[in-house]
Amino acid sequence: MLARPIAQDRSSDLDAALVRLGLPTPAREYLLEKLPHAQLLLTGLGPPEGRFLKHLCEEGPPGLYPRFLSGHQAVRPGTALLSGARDQLLRLVQAAREATDLHPLADALERALAVDRLPEATQLGGRRFLWGSRTYLMGVLNVTPDSFSDGGSFASVDRAVAHGLALAAAGADVVDVGGESTRPGAADVSAEEELRRVLPVIQGLRAQSGVPLSIDTRKAAVAEAALAAGACLVNDVTGFTADTALPAVTARAGAAACLMHMQGTPRTMQQAPHYQDVVAEVLEALASSVARAEAAGIPRGRIWVDPGIGFGKTGEHNLFLLHHLQELRLLGCPIVLGTSRKAFLGTLAGGKPPEQRLPGTLACVAAAAVTAGADVVRVHDVAEVRDALAVADAIRQARAGGTLWDASR
Ligand code: PMM
Secondary structure (H helix, E strand, O other): OEEEEEEEOOHHHHHHHHHHOOOOHHHHHHHHHHOOEEEEEEEOOOHHHHHHHHHHHHHOOOOOOOEEEEOOOOOOOOOEEEEEEHHHHHHHHHHHHHOOOOHHHHHHHHHHHOOOOOOOOEEEOOEEEOOOOOOEEEEEEEOOOOOOOOOOOOOOHHHHHHHHHHHHHHOOOEEEEEOOOOOOOOOOOOHHHHHHHHHHHHHHHHHHOOOOEEEEOOOHHHHHHHHHOOOOEEEEOOOOOOOOOHHHHHHHOOOEEEEEOOOOOOOOOOOOOOOOOHHHHHHHHHHHHHHHHHHHOOOHHHEEEEOOOOOOOOHHHHHHHHHOHHHHHHHOOOEEEOOOOOHHHHHHOOOOOHHHOHHHHHHHHHHHHHOOOOOEEEEOOHHHHHHHHHHHHHHHHOOOOOHHHOOOO
16 A cells, blocks of 8 residues: 655745744744645555544534545555645544554555655765765766767776776765676676676775765676775665565665666566556555565665656656656655656657767756755766756755845844
């Protein structure tokens, strides 16, 4: 059972309105607990949950509970929409808690009402990632002969290390080192070959820079050696589904994990991507990935999630996911977004090759930052994206609208 906020007042926006009313802080805090409106999409409801919601919301005292709209049960069984203010929804959670056997419904609703809460900060190397303060940058360093946009560019260790240092100097908060291409149709690489590519680069970067390093791999053997050499984040494009030893290796090293969603494998994923509801399926798969990470002992504050743009998804799927990225907030983890130079951006711009996709990349990261959809963007062009994010993050956080908005008066 899943309850997803598909539309929700943002507390920060509502608070700005309350400031305009001249209300003092305690009154604003009280109202922010009650007023925000949310539309929750419910899926996977059983008949008892459906009956309970219908009874309470349709026959309870007017105004006490949210509005309830049951889905077409012949077409979409177990679906419904709840629409109401926070205090109405909280009353419903309380009623579900007090009923027999409705705890899963209460839990699902409670999780949906907590999406405004910021994920726990992540400590990576010497740096603290304080979510909500700005959009963080993951710089891409592919040490592969065949990645789609930069394959072969950094084939020698010296060139790769120099590029990693340049990414750090340009403002990358973490540098993601990968030795296996995951572009559509890419062939598998052995652990030995992957290690031969990435290990000297990680060692070289570690010797010359304090920037946190991430290892982009699906293999426990590669991750283990990379973590021992100084990486502190494992970026697994299979979300801990490919190598069952990878979660434990990550946990043992005290490392963080970036868990991505992919439908299929790189070899076949773009042949016929298919979803009934791409957001729901990505959400459910990522929830399983997070559960695998937690079961291995990786704490919540060290788990990042990524919808896997372009991994077993059509251009339409990518755009729909980007439009609904906020729904992934339900997982309570920071959201990583990798759209840099990807094919759908080239298509939207009339068929541009990877080296001409920077404008599309900038538009995409800026849009995600303004809507607070992403906490980390994984990009090739760190300096350019950093400047775009400086503007987009400032727009999202703008609070000084003149004396009418001044909370201190
Ligand atoms: N994309 C690629 C590789 N690794 N990792 C994460 N977490 N998210 C992504 O979107 C992602 C990834 C493929 O792009 P590349 O060839 O430019 O590295």
